[in-house]
Structures are given as structure tokens and as C-alpha cells.
Amino acid sequence: MCELLGMSANVPTDICFSFTGLMQRGGRTGPHADGWGITFYEGKGFRTFKDPKPSCHSKIAELVQQYPIKSCAVISHIRQANRGGVCLENTHPFTRELWGRYWTFAHNGQLTGYENLEAGRFQSVGDTDSEIAFCWLMNQIDSKFPQPPEDWSQIFEVVAECCDELRKLGVYNMLLSDGEFVLTYCTNNLHWITRRAPFGKASLIDEDVTIDFQQETTPNDVVTVIATQPLTNDERWHKMATGEFAVFHYGELINKRVPDIPQDLPSSAS
Amino acid sequence: MCELLGMSANVPTDICFSFTGLMQRGGRTGPHADGWGITFYEGKGFRTFKDPKPSCHSKIAELVQQYPIKSCAVISHIRQANRGGVCLENTHPFTRELWGRYWTFAHNGQLTGYENLEAGRFQSVGDTDSEIAFCWLMNQIDSKFPQPPEDWSQIFEVVAECCDELRKLGVYNMLLSDGEFVLTYCTNNLHWITRRAPFGKASLIDEDVTIDFQQETTPNDVVTVIATQPLTNDERWHKMATGEFAVFHYGELINKRVPDIPQDLPSSAS
Numbered sequence: 188m189c190e191l192l193g194m195s196a197n198v199p200t201d202i203c204f205s206f207t208g209l210m211q212r213g214g215r216t217g218p219h220a221d222g223w224g225i226t227f228y229e230g231k232g233f234r235t236f237k238d239p240k241p242s243c244h245s246k247i248a249e250l251v252q253q254y255p256i257k258s259c260a261v262i263s264h265i266r267q268a269n270r271g272g273v274c275l276e277n278t279h280p281f282t283r284e285l286w287g288r289y290w291t292f293a294h295n296g297q298l299t300g301y302e303n304l305e306a307g308r309f310q311s312v313g314d315t316d317s318e319i320a321f322c323w324l325m326n327q328i329d330s331k332f333p334q335p336p337e338d339w340s341q342i343f344e345v346v347a348e349c350c351d352e353l354r355k356l357g358v359y360n361m362l363l364s365d366g367e368f369v370l371t372y373c374t375n376n377l378h379w380i381t382r383r384a385p386f387g388k389a390s391l392i393d394e395d396v397t398i399d400f401q402q403e404t405t406p407n408d409v410v411t412v413i414a415t416q417p418l419t420n421d422e423r424w425h426k427m428a429t430g431e432f433a434v435f436h437y438g439e440l441i442n443k444r445v446p447d448i449p450q451d452l453p454s455s456a457s
Numbered sequence: 458m459c460e461l462l463g464m465s466a467n468v469p470t471d472i473c474f475s476f477t478g479l480m481q482r483g484g485r486t487g488p489h490a491d492g493w494g495i496t497f498y499e500g501k502g503f504r505t506f507k508d509p510k511p512s513c514h515s516k517i518a519e520l521v522q523q524y525p526i527k528s529c530a531v532i533s534h535i536r537q538a539n540r541g542g543v544c545l546e547n548t549h550p551f552t553r554e555l556w557g558r559y560w561t562f563a564h565n566g567q568l569t570g571y572e573n574l575e576a577g578r579f580q581s582v583g584d585t586d587s588e589i590a591f592c593w594l595m596n597q598i599d600s601k602f603p604q605p606p607e608d609w610s611q612i613f614e615v616v617a618e619c620c621d622e623l624r625k626l627g628v629y630n631m632l633l634s635d636g637e638f639v640l641t642y643c644t645n646n647l648h649w650i651t652r653r654a655p656f657g658k659a660s661l662i663d664e665d666v667t668i669d670f671q672q673e674t675t676p677n678d679v680v681t682v683i684a685t686q687p688l689t690n691d692e693r694w695h696k697m698a699t700g701e702f703a704v705f706h707y708g709e710l711i712n713k714r715v716p717d718i719p720q721d722l723p724s725s726a727s
Contacts, residue, residue, distance in 0.1 A: 231582050232545025234507050239499075246524050254516050275502025284553060287580035308578060310557035312501050 189279070189295040190219055191377070192263040193362040193413040195369040195435035199229070199257035200410050204391070204398045206263065207252050208418040211393035213242030213265040222278040223248060225263035226291045227256045228366035233289050237278045259437060260364045264293035271315035280362075281318050283309055283325050286335045288365045292321040295415055296358030296374055320359070324349050339368070343442045346370055347432040354430065362413065369435045371413055373427035379413040380424045381438065389419040409438030459549070459565040460489055461647065462533040463632040463683040465639040465705035469499070469527035470680050474661070474668045476533065477522050478688040481663035483512030483535040492548040493518060495533035496561045497526045498636035503559050507548045529707060530634045534563035541585035550632075551588050553579055553595050556605045558635045562591040565685055566628030566644060590629070594619050609638070613712045616640055617702040624700065632683065639705045641683055643697035649683040650694045651708065659689040679708030 192209045194202050206225065214220035223245065224237030234256075242248040242265055264279035271277040279293040294317035306322035307330065327349050328342065336342065346363065350372035353359040360377050363370040371377060384407070386400035404410075413435070417424040427433065434442035462479045464472050476495065484490035493515065494507030504526075512518040512535055534549035541547040549563040564587035576592035577600065597619050598612065606612065616633065620642040623629040631642040641647060654677070656670035674680075683705070687694040697703065704712035 229509075229545045232509075232548065234545060235505065237504050247520065250517065250520050275499045275504060278502065284580060284582060287582050289582055310554060312554060312557050312559055 189264055189266045190217065190415040191293055191295045191360060191362050191413070192261075192415075192418075193364070193369050193371065194258070194261040194410065195413075195438050196259050196408070196410040197437040197439070198405070198408055199259055200408070201255035201257050202261050202263070202412075203252055203255050204396065205412050205414070205418050207396055208391040208393045209263060209265060209414070210242040210245075210248050210252060213248070215243040216393040217265070219265040219267040221266040221268040221273045223263070223265040224278050224280050224293075225251055225261065226280045226282065227258040228260040228289075228291075228364065229256075229258055231288065231366060233282065233291065233366065235280060235282065235291075237275065237280075239273050239275050239278050260366050260369055262291045262293050262362045262364050262369070264295070269297045270317070271313055274313070276313035277315045277318070279317060281321050283322070285325055285329055290325060290363065290365050292324070293317075293362045294320060295360040295376065298353065298357040298359065300356050316357075320353050324353070324363075340442060343370065343432070343434050347372070347444050350432060351430065360415065367436065369411075369413070371427070371433045371435070373431045374429060376415045377413065377427040378415070378417050378424040379411055379427070379433070379435075380417075380422055381409065381411045381440065383409045383438075389422050391418060392420045393418070411435045411438050411440070459534060459536045460487065460685040461563055461565045461630060461632050461683070462495075462531075462685075462688075463634070463639050463641065464528070464531040464680065465683075465708050466529050466678070466680040467707040467709070468675070468678050469529055470678070471525035471527050472531050472533070473522055473525050474666070475682050475684070475688050477666055478661040478663045479533060479535060479684070480512040480515075480518050480522060483518070485513040486663040487535070489535040489537040491536040491538040491543045493533070493535040494548050494550050494563075495521055495531065496550045496552065497528040498530040498559075498561075498634065499526075499528055501558065501636060503552065503561065503636060505550060505552065505561075507545065509543050509545050509548050530636050530639055532561045532563050532632045532634050532639075534565075539567045540587070541583055544583070546583035547585045547588070549587060551591050553592070555595055555599055560595060560633065560635050562594070563587075563632045564590060565630040565646065568623065568627040568629065570626050590623050594623070594633075610712060613640065613702070613704050617642070617714050620702060621700065630685065637706065639681075639683070641697070641703045641705070643701045644699055646685045647683065647697040648685070648687050648694040649681055649697070649703070649705075650687075650692055651679065651681045651710065653679045653708075659692050661688060662690045663688070681705045681708050681710070
């Protein structure tokens with residue numbers, strides 16, 4: 188499978204601490220050695236660093252870890268390939284333009300019967316189930332909203348319904364962003380945490396690194412990190428339920444759809 | 458204005474030498490301090506490094522210079538802003554997907570009356586004349602070829618005609634690639650050189666660096682470099698004429714359309 192990492196923040200924030208934890212799982216503390224990628228939004232623009240090599244040995248991952256790029260929306264992924272060969276075109280995240288915005292997507296899981304998903308004008312370049320699902324999802328949004336609606340909750344509803352459809356095809360954990368919103372969907376493994384004042388300390392699980400967020404932040408900062416598995420061992424992460432959909436906007440949870448049976452229990456991570 | 462750098466090669470080749478020359482012009486030996494970017498194709502995939510900061514001071518440009526990424530098609534750009542603010546979404550190259558291929562574009566020049574170019578489904582994210590011209594160009598290709606034609610010379614003809622149209626709006630020097638072909642168009646400043654056996658030595662104009670290509674290549678390598686201005690002072694670069702359009706495919710010039718009055722004189726660069 189793979190691991191996802193996302194961030195939504197109300198001030199441009201670097202993700203070096205969390206990324207340091209994630210990249211260890213790309214071949215060292217985890218088996219996700221088939222490439223990695225990270226997309227940083229800055230305003231309406233974005234930049235993606237990616238490599239089909241393991242993140243734990245990647246010069247480019249080293250740069251991303253050491254060079255603080257500040258962003259309000261980040262999507263990252265480390266890959267353990269199942270569908271599609273190990274090559275750059277199959278390396279997440281994937282990006283397409285719609286409505287003059289760049290949309291970026293990463294997926295953790297495995298789908299079957301995805302080959303016939305109708306993607307319209309959004310054609311897949313690689314041959315992963317993930318990119319095909321992304322193209323189908325973008326086509327669904329585009330078909331229903333040739334122009335962006337004033338009320339974005341309509342879009343969230345459509346995306347959540349599309350995610351339900353994709354979950355019928357297998358395991359579908361997702362991060363999706365247009366640079367402003369970070370949309371998340373959980374089939375089995377997705378956790379998030381919102382950090383705000385009073386800030387404390389946190390220690391990575393995968394690397395001997397502790398950070399004191401109070402030294403790194405101002406009292407108004409709100410930063411949400413979303414990850415397949417918790418990245419720290421001394422904070423409380425929210426575990427998302429099967430079928431749960433959540434939208435973060437500049438750090439705040441603004442839209443949430445839980446399945447009928449509540450399963451949203453915080454994971455014990457202390 | 459800006460400067461362009463492109464490469465087309467028959468074997469995956471790094472562009473560290475040429476890029477080292479170009480990046481000096483991004484704030485040191487040249488005034489192009491408003492950002493830079495470079496796109497490397499690897500198979501059908503690509504990766505873009507970009508920064509709205511001057512390339513001569515950029516940590517990311519330093520990585521690209523030192524870390525040899527091997528590619529058969531590269532598009533690069535350093536920017537001196539005229540239309541559109543200095544920010545990531547206005548930083549070239551720009552990429553869009555068409556026919557399940559990623560198309561990447563960079564422009565040197567300045568256009569007027571570009572605001573009304575009809576871009577159809579390819580919407581501009583930033584507000585440069587360049588990106589709007591690119592979206593219009595992609596829309597023209599898409600409108601004329603909903604599917605890629607078997608004979609790609611039909612596409613080249615359409616692109617060349619579109620470039621002629623854009624040149625009516627101002628200065629339009631262009632690099633465009635789908636990862637396989639590198640398409641070029643000249644209004645006033647574009648030069649290229651094809652290096653093949655027997656390889657010799659070359660020295661950068663902008664930095665005290667000399668390379669012996671014989672040490673870096675095999676006898677079958679064919680590598681074309683395209684640049685706004687020659688990057689070396691001891692090789693013969695071809696100067697393209699006003700209105701000239703040329704296509705390179707794995708290093709070889711495969712399609713060329715010169716204006717009625719031949720102006721294709723090699724520049725004296727020794």
C-alpha cells in the first residue's frame with residue numbers, strides 16, 4: 188500500500204517535521220520504497236517534488252526535509268506499488284487544472300474494476316488505479332459544475348458521493364486539494380490532528396526528533412496534519428471512520444460527513 | 458524579458474552544464490531575477506522544479522545544478538517579469554494534459570491584446586500573457602485534433618500557424634514539449650546546437666566551466682540544446698530566423714518551417 192500526508196494551515200507553514208517522519212517510512216521504518224512526492228501550494232501556484240526512488244535515499248527528499256517551504260496546503264505520498272509500474276508517471280501526487288485552479292490528488296489503497304471509469308477530458312498519463320480514479324473524479328466535478336458554484340458545500344457533497352462510489356471498488360483513502368481546501372476520505376486508515384495554541388511539544392515515531400511547536404508558531408496559528416498513521420507518539424490523533432469525509436480550510440475542519448454508525452474514536456497514541 | 462533553455466536527446470542526458478550557465482543569468486550575469494523553472498521528462502512522466510526567487514540564489518536551483526537528472530526532453534525558463542506579478546503561479550514552465558500526455562510550455566517575449574484569446578477548457582491559473590497564450594494554443598490543438606492524428610506533421614503545422622498568430626501580438630519565442638517532441642518558434646532570439654560524435658570541448662560564457670563532452674557521452678549520442686542566447690563561446694550555434702519553427706525529436710531536427718526570406722545564419726560564437 189502507500190502512506191499519505193497532508194496539511195492545511197491558516198498561515199504559510201513548513202511541513203519539514205512531519206515530512207521527516209514520513210520519509211523514513213519510504214524504505215527505512217516502512218516498506219513504501221517505490222517513490223514519493225509532495226505538492227506545496229503557494230497562492231494559486233504549486234510546486235511538486237517527486238522521485239520514483241525510495242524517499243529515505245532521495246537527494247530531493249533531503250532537500251525538501253531541510254529547506255522549509257511554507258505553504259497553507261500540502262499533499263504528500265510515499266508509494267508501495269500495486270497497480271502500475273515504478274516510474275515517474277505513476278508517482279503521486281497527480282495534478283490537473285479545473286476552473287483555473289490546480290487540483291492535486293493522492294490515494295492510498297487498491298481498486299478493482301477501475302479500468303472503465305469514464306474520465307472524459309481528464310486522461311490518465313500513467314496506468315495506476317489511483318490516477319484513473321482521480322481523472323474520473325475530476326470529470327464528475329467538471330460535468331456537474333461547468334463553473335464553480337458559489338456554495339462550495341455542493342462540491343464537497345459531490346466529491347463525498349464519488350468517494351463512496353470508489354470505495355465500492357476497494358480501499359480508497361484520499362487527499363485532494365485545490366490549494367485552498369484539503370478534502371479527505373477514509374476507507375480504513377486516515378488520521379488527523381489540529382494543532383493550535385497553547386502549543387506543546389511532539390516527538391516523531393519514526394525518527395528521534397522532538398519539536399516544540401511553541402517556538403515555531405504564533406498564538407493564532409492553526410495547523411492540521413492528516414496522515415495514514417499518526418506521525419507522533421505523544422499527541423492525540425483523530426482516527427477517521429470508514430466512509431468518513433472531511434474538509435479542512437486554512438487549518439479548520441469546516442465540513443464533515445460521517446457514516447451512520449459513528450466510529451470516530453481518537454486513536455491512542457501516547 | 459526572459460531566457461529559454463530546452464533540450465532534446467536520443468539518450469537520457471543531464472543538462473547540468475547548460476543549466477549552470479543559464480542560472481547565472483538569473484540575477485548575476487543577467488537581469489532575469491523574477492523566478493525560474495525547469496521541467497524534466499522521464500518516460501511519460503515529468504517533474505518540474507521552480508522558484509519565484511532568482512536562480513542564482515536558489516537552493517533548489519543549486520540542487521538541480523548538482524544532481525544530474527537524466528532526460529530526453531527538458532524545458533527551462535528564467536524570468537524577468539513584464540506581464541503578471543512575481544509569484545509561483547506565474548513562474549514558467551506551465552504544464553497541461555492533453556491526450557494522456559503532459560504538455561509543457563515556456564515563452565520569452567511580451568504580447569498585447571492577448572486577454573481575449575479563447576482558451577476553452579484550458580484555463581489560465583496565473584495572469585501572464587504567456588500562460589494565456591499556452592492555454593489558447595492547447596485549445597487550438599484540442600479543437601482541431603480531439604484524438605492525436607497518426608501523422609504528427611499535421612500537429613506541427615497547426616502549432617506553427619498558431620505561433621504565427623501569436624507573433625502578431627508581439628514577441629513570441631517558444632519552447633513546447635509533450636516529452637517526446639520539442640517544438641520551437643522564434644520571433645527574435647532563439648539559438649540551437651546539435652552535439653554528436655566526434656564530441657569536443659565547450660566553455661560556458663557565464664561561468665568559468667569547461668566540459669569535454671567526449672568524456673560524458675557515447676558515440677551514438679545526439680543532443681540538441683536550444684537557448685535564447687548561445688551558452689558557450691567556442692561552438693557554432695544556429696540562430697533561428699523570425700517566424701522560423703523547428704521540431705526536435707530525440708535530438709534530431711525532424712521538421713522545420715522557415716519564412717520566405719531565408720535568414721538562418723549561424724551566429725558567430727567563437
